[in-house]
Amino acid sequence: MYKGGGTIFGPKPRSYDFKLNRKVKDLAKISALSHKAKANSILVVEDIKLDAPKTKELVNMLSGLKLGRKKTLFVLPEYNDNLRLSLRNVPYLESSLLADVNTYDIVNAEILVLTESAAKMFVEEEEAV
Numbered sequence: 491m492y493k494g495g496g497t498i499f500g501p502k503p504r505s506y507d508f509k510l511n512r513k514v515k516d517l518a519k520i521s522a523l524s525h526k527a528k529a530n531s532i533l534v535v536e537d538i539k540l541d542a543p544k545t546k547e548l549v550n551m552l553s554g555l556k557l558g559r560k561k562t563l564f565v566l567p568e569y570n571d572n573l574r575l576s577l578r579n580v581p582y583l584e585s586s587l588l589a590d591v592n593t594y595d596i597v598n599a600e601i602l603v604l605t606e607s608a609a610k611m612f613v614e615e616e617e618a619v
Contacts, residue, residue, distance in 0.1 A: 494540060495574060496540055499510075504534060505558060507515050510559060515577075515592075517592070518590075518593045519592070519593050519596065522596040522597050523596060523602075524591050525597075526596065526602050530603050531600065531602060532600070532601075532602045532603075532604065533555060533594040533601065533603045533604070534603075534604050534605075534606060534609050535555070535604070535605060535606070536605070536606050537605050537606055537607055538551065538570075538573055538605065540570075540572040540573055540576060541572070542572060543571070543572045543573075543575035544576060545576045545579040545580060547576070548576040548577065548580075549571070549580065553613065555603075557603075558599055559582050560580060560582065560601050561582050561584070561598070561599050561600045561601070562600065562601045562602075562603055563565070563584050563585070563586075563595055563596065563599035563601070563602050563603065564583065564584065564585040564586070564603045564605075565586055565587075565591055565593075565602065565604045565608045565612075566585060566586070566587055566588065566605060566608060567588050567607040567608040567611050568580045568587070569587060573585070584599065588608045588611055588612060588615075603616070
């Protein structure tokens with residue numbers, strides 16, 4: 491026993507999570523992408539291959555796209571170590587795998603950059619839905 495007693499039904503932590511159906515999540519993602527497409531904020535580039543993780547090379551390649559310092563999201567089809575390591579050093583660039591991209595990331599970015607193979611996979615995935 492503790493001096494002064496204890497609290498019988500004390501506060502308990504509560505989870506505020508709720509389940510959202512997969513189809514609703516997919517609709518939200520498609521809606522966000524169509525909004526970006528209407529605003530001409532989607533760019534499709536050819537697949538980027540880097541021999542070593544060099545941020546300077548990546549920035550030189552991207553300077554031709556005239557992105558400026560806008561918050562940009564790169565959507566990659568599969569994990570690419572060299573590209574991901576180069577992207578993480580630039581503060582206004584984010585990267586995400588196609589399987590992991592979510593609605594918040596799409597809406598939060600000013601410009602969405604898809605590689606050709608990611609765009610092909612995304613179109614195939616959308617046709618299946």
